[in-house]
Amino acid sequence: MTSNLPDGFEALATHVAEWGLKTERERHRKRVASSLAAVRTFNQALAPRIHDIVAYLNKFPGADPDELPPPARSLYNLALAFMETSHPIDLNWQRPDIDDAFPIDRLEYLSPIDLR
Amino acid sequence: MSTSLETQFQGDTHFHGDRSGLRDVLALRDKITPAAFEREREKIFKKSWLMIGHTSDVPEDGSYVVRELPVVNASLIVIRGRDGKIRSFHNICRHRGNKLIRGGAGCKSTLTCGFHGWTFANTGQLLGITDEGQFHNLDKDKLGLIEVATETWQGFIFVNFDPQPKETLVQWLGELAQGYDGYFDKQVRTARYRVRVRCNWNLAVNSFTEGYHTAYIHRNTAPDYQGGKGNPQRHRPFMQLLPRHARYSAPANPDHKITPAEAVAWTYGPKMLPAADFDYTGMAPALNPGRAQYWLFDVIEWFPNVLILPGKHYRVELEFWPLSAAETELTVTAWTYAPQNFGQRISLEFFRTRLREIVREDMNTLEAQQAAISSGAMAEVHLSQQELVLAHHYRVSEAMLNA
Numbered sequence: 001m002t003s004n005l006p007d008g009f010e011a012l013a014t015h016v017a018e019w020g021l022k023t024e025r026e027r028h029r030k031r032v033a034s035s036l037a038a039v040r041t042f043n044q045a046l047a048p049r050i051h052d053i054v055a056y057l058n059k060f061p062g063a064d065p066d067e068l069p070p071p072a073r074s075l076y077n078l079a080l081a082f083m084e085t086s087h088p089i090d091l092n093w094q095r096p097d098i099d100d101a102f103p104i105d106r107l108e109y110l111s112p113i114d115l116r
Numbered sequence: 117m118s119t120s121l122e123t124q125f126q127g128d129t130h131f132h133g134d135r136s137g138l139r140d141v142l143a144l145r146d147k148i149t150p151a152a153f154e155r156e157r158e159k160i161f162k163k164s165w166l167m168i169g170h171t172s173d174v175p176e177d178g179s180y181v182v183r184e185l186p187v188v189n190a191s192l193i194v195i196r197g198r199d200g201k202i203r204s205f206h207n208i209c210r211h212r213g214n215k216l217i218r219g220g221a222g223c224k225s226t227l228t229c230g231f232h233g234w235t236f237a238n239t240g241q242l243l244g245i246t247d248e249g250q251f252h253n254l255d256k257d258k259l260g261l262i263e264v265a266t267e268t269w270q271g272f273i274f275v276n277f278d279p280q281p282k283e284t285l286v287q288w289l290g291e292l293a294q295g296y297d298g299y300f301d302k303q304v305r306t307a308r309y310r311v312r313v314r315c316n317w318n319l320a321v322n323s324f325t326e327g328y329h330t331a332y333i334h335r336n337t338a339p340d341y342q343g344g345k346g347n348p349q350r351h352r353p354f355m356q357l358l359p360r361h362a363r364y365s366a367p368a369n370p371d372h373k374i375t376p377a378e379a380v381a382w383t384y385g386p387k388m389l390p391a392a393d394f395d396y397t398g399m400a401p402a403l404n405p406g407r408a409q410y411w412l413f414d415v416i417e418w419f420p421n422v423l424i425l426p427g428k429h430y431r432v433e434l435e436f437w438p439l440s441a442a443e444t445e446l447t448v449t450a451w452t453y454a455p456q457n458f459g460q461r462i463s464l465e466f467f468r469t470r471l472r473e474i475v476r477e478d479m480n481t482l483e484a485q486q487a488a489i490s491s492g493a494m495a496e497v498h499l500s501q502q503e504l505v506l507a508h509h510y511r512v513s514e515a516m517l518n519a
Contacts, residue, residue, distance in 0.1 A: 024307070024469070050380050057458035065461075076458060083465040086377030087473055091336060098336045102311060102479035110308035110447070 005078075006056060006071045012049065012078060015042055019085075020077040025109040027084040032097045032104055036088060039096050043089045046082040053079050128347070129501065130406055133357030138507040140499045144489045147510065148316035153441035159517045160420050161187045165267070165274040165281070165288045167422045167435070169194055171301075172271065173221070174202055178238050181221040182207060187438045188277050192264060193217055197239035198225065202268055204275045205261035209234055210242060216261075227261075236261050269293065271301035292361055292416065295402025296426075303431060303451035307468040309475070310447045315482035317421060317438040318509065319489065320446060323481055324423050324434055325415060325505040327352050327366055333481065337474045341390035342412060344369030354406025355504060360419040360512050362505045365404055368392035368412035377466055385463025386429040388452070389413075389471055393428050403428070417505060419512050429453065430467065432475075442486060448475050 005013050019042050021027045031039055046053075053075055060068055065076050088096050097104070146152060166185075173181050173194070180195035191207035193216065209216050209229035216227050216236070226243060228235045233246040240261040245251065265276040267285035274285050286293045313320060323329075327350055330342050343350035347367050355364040372391055374382065387393040392412045396404060403426055404411040413427035425432040430452045437445045450468050455461040488494060499507055 028469070028472075047376065051383070054380075054384055054459045054462060057462075060458065063455040063457055063461040065458075076462075079458075079462045080465045083377055083381070083462065084469050086375070086466065087337070087470060090375035090377055091339070093336060098473065098477070100333070100336070100480055101473065101476040104476075106311055107476070108310040110310050 004071060005075050009049065009053070009056070009075055012045060012075075015045060015078060016074050018042070019081040020074045021081060022077060023109070024080075024084075027081050028104060028109075030081075031084050031088070034096055036094070036096050039085045040089055043082060043085040046078060046085075050079065050082055129352050130354050131357075131504075132355070133362075135357065135504070138504065138511055140501075140507060141496050142499065142507070142510060143496050144319070145492055145495075147318055147513075148441060148486070148489060150441040153316075153438065155517050156420075156438075156513070157187055159519065160513060161438075162277040163282075163516060163519075164420055165276045165283075165285050166420075167272050167274050167418060168192070168204075169273045170271055171202060171268055171273060172304075173273075176223055178223045178225050179221070180217070180224060180238070182217050182219045184219075185437065186440075190264075190277070191215060192275065193227070193261075194266070194273060194275075195224075195238050198237070199239060201239070202266060202273060203240060204264040204266040204273075205240055206264065208262060210236075210259045210261065211245075270296055270299070288360070289418070290358055290361070292358065292363065292402075292418070295405075296400050299400040299403065299426065300431070300451075302453065304454045305449055306430070306452045306464055307450040307472065308447065309449075309472060310445065311479060312439070312443060312445050313479065313482045313486075314442060315444055315486040316442055316489075317436045317444045318513070319485050320436050320444045320482050321417065321421060321423065322506045322509065323478055323485070325362070325417055325509065326500075326503040327364070327415075328500055328502045329478075329481075330366075333477045334474055337470065337477060338390040340369050340372050341392075342367055342369055344371050344410070346370075346410075352502060353408040353411075354404075356405065357504070357508045362417045362419075362508050363405065363414055364505060365406055365408055365414050366412040367408060368394070368410040370394070370410045381463040381466035383463075384457075384459030385455070385467075388427065388430050388467040389474070396428070399428060415505075417509065419509070432471065442490070444482075446479065446482075448472075 004016050021030055057076055065073055168183050174196040177196055177198045180193055183192045192204050193207045194204045196202050207216050211232055211234045214229055214231035216229055225238060226235050235244040237243050240263055242256045242259045265281050267274050269285055331350055352364045353367050413425050416424040421436040423434040433449045435447045439445055450471055452464055455464055
């Protein structure tokens with residue numbers, strides 16, 4: 001079976017379908033809609049590999065994700081989802097979202113912005 | 117009973133500016149009524165320099181953005197003319213008043229009305245009238261687009277709906293126009309969010325102009341980013357009241373505990389919220405104006421409705437646009453230096469997503485405050501010395517309303 005991630009990162013391939021999301025809005029909503037256990041599983045799967053992921057992606061020039069080949073782009077999407085999922089895990093929340101925060105279904109993520 | 121904030125203060129905040137006439141007890145219900153809002157529209161929003169965008173939004177000759185500004189009953193076209201100058205025009209055809217551009221952004225060398233085909237230059241002049249022979253005594257030179265005073269400063273675009281603004285933009289900004297050279301215009305937009313809240317615009321602005329709340333409302337997202345052992349109550353080290361605007365500094369916690377993903381982020385990019393970079397070398401002189409040893413960011417209120425939070429490697433801009441007396445559109449934009457590699461880009465993802473969660477906590481207080489204050493159950497609010505910028509906001513507001 002061929003991996004949808006670059007060589008060396010095959011073990012993370014099982015997370016791509018769920019967490020390899022392209023936009024901040026999708027990643028945020030995925031986090032909040034998941035169980036805390038699922039968020040933790042994903043975050044802890046990425047944590048030991050995140051420096052390797054950055055080292056791999058830094059071999060590509062620039063910082064525009066649309067320039068990456070598809071397997072590298074999937075890896076990049078996972079790295080961003082790692083940051084998205086870090087907040088409930090690193091801050092020891094009891095849920096994937098905080099209780100006393102503005103509802104995310106009323107939050108508009110505006111584009112265009114200069115960064116994706 | 118109200119006390120004089122001028123004489124009573126004891127503590128470690130260094131105050132600058134005029135504290136005379138400030139009140140620490142405010143009857144806020146009177147400030148959020150529809151009648152008060154109608155007066156604000158005429159006396160404040162039509163008389164102030166309003167920040168409505170950035171020069172980077174209109175990069176080329178002919179680039180434009182359409183801004184809807186219900187608070188002043190206006191739709192504006194902000195456009196860079198073929199001469200490179202940025203102007204703003206009412207989005208109105210001079211013939212019969214049709215809307216020239218329906219919305220959005222783009223680039224046009226000329227603007228043609230869809231109703232009868234009148235054409236205007238991107239500098240505003242009326243260029244062509246269709247079937248012109250059927251009109252009598254038209255002076256085309258007097259039928260250009262209706263211009264609104266527009267000035268730029270450090271990459272920001274401001275407009276003023278006063279037909280004859282009493283001050284230039286630099287005069288309006290006063291001391292805040294100095295010392296930011298090279299800071300704002302090198303950053304790019306990193307994130308942008310918008311919400312509509314059922315809350316008066318004053319209350320919304322007020323919620324972001326004091327640091328007293330940070331230990332409580334942000335306990336889940338940034339539990340230890342400010343204050344620390346040497347400043348456990350997180351008193352602002354510096355606070356400055358200007359003729360219209362205000363500025364203060366937030367104290368960083370030098371013992372902030374860096375969490376795992378944060379440690380990854382700061383490996384590849386500069387320390388940003390909730391951490392701080394204490395090397396101030398080369399920083400624009402207006403930042404950290406009190407020269408605090410442990411500085412996190414400043415909060416600047418550009419009266420009436422914009423806040424800028426500049427840090428060393430980022431800034432956050434908050435725009436509060438009233439939709440009515442009881443509803444506000446709030447836009448939050450994060451700006452940083454453009455990432456040069458994917459490691460920096462991933463580092464920025466930590467910053468922008470944490471910032472977003474912190475701001476969601478601030479946003480969540482607004483509708484509750486509106487409901488409580490408008491209910492009339494509570495006659496007044498009492499302000500701490502750390503909430504002095506709120507008192508100042510209403511002092512400035514009253515001066516303009518009574519002018």
